[in-house]
Amino acid sequence: MxxxxxxxxxxxxxxxxxxxxxxxxxxxxxxxxxxxxxxxxxxxxxxxxxxxxxxxxxxxxxxxxxxxxxxxxxxPAVYANEERLRIRNPFRVIVLPWSSVASLRSGYSNEVITTSGAKFQIWAVPVSLRARKKAARRQSRAAAEAAQAGKKGRSGSSAAASDAPIRAQSDKIMHDLRELADLHQKSERAQGEPTVRWxxxxxxxxxxxxxxxxxxxxxx
The missing domain is CATH 1.20.58 (Methane Monooxygenase Hydroxylase; Chain G, domain 1)
Incomplete structure (x- = not known):
């Protein structure tokens, strides 16, 4: 049995x-x-x-x-994980699964564009033109130092440091968000439609x- x-x-x-x-x-x-x-x-x-x-x-x-x-x-705050981007603006909360994000654009303000063409400003990541100019000067200085070191036949920390671009803080954040979007956009967990709540x-x-x-x- x-x-x-x-x-x-x-x-x-x-x-x-x-x-x-x-x-x-x-x-x-x-x-x-x-x-x-x-x-x-x-x-x-x-x-x-x-x-x-x-x-x-x-x-x-x-x-x-x-x-x-x-x-x-x-x-204002931005919450990002492997599934979605959540933007908390002054009067709205926008939740965007990565599949609905077409691009993240930086100009005089930082914005996210959805696949349907809707555009949302990211208040928590304000653009600082002063910080951008400062980062550009540091990048130019690092490139000049790397070139000088190359002429003298030296390699090491100066040349290695110039490999990573120097960005303003807001541009670093946008770069991180773009990497998350590229990495997870086709993930099964990142599918869905945008939602907006007042x-x-x-x-x-x-x-x-x-x-x-x-x-x-x-x-x-």
């Missing part, structure tokens, strides 16, 4: 989601913290020591300004503050 074989549970073949690479603007974060501190200091002072309509105007201004400052300075958690409070402030100013 034979006993039926027990069916072993099917192995979980689903691969875990890869860890995100996160890109943000340090200058934007520092500027946002400083600007928030200034607005809170002025607003709280007006709330405490103001008279008449001043406290109400200060409260409405705080409700309007705080979400906007956070949206344009602290909120950031109502930012727009709602800002709109409420704007309405209250407009009413108070209109009433006089």
């Amino acid at each position: 034979t006993t039926p074989d027990r069916q072993s549970p099917a192995p979980d073949t689903s691969a875990p989601e890869s860890r995100d690479r996160i890109y943000r603007s340090p200058a934007g974060i520092v500027g946002g913290v400083l600007l928030l501190g200034l607005v809170l200091w002025l607003g709280i002072d007006a709330l405490v020591s103001g008279h008449g309509r001043t406290p109400w105007l200060a409260l409405a201004a705080l409700i309007l300004l705080i979400p906007l400052i956070m949206a344009f300075t602290l909120r 950031a109502y958690e930012v727009m709602g409070p800002a709109a409420a503050g704007a309405v209250v402030l407009a009413i108070l100013l209109a009433v006089g």
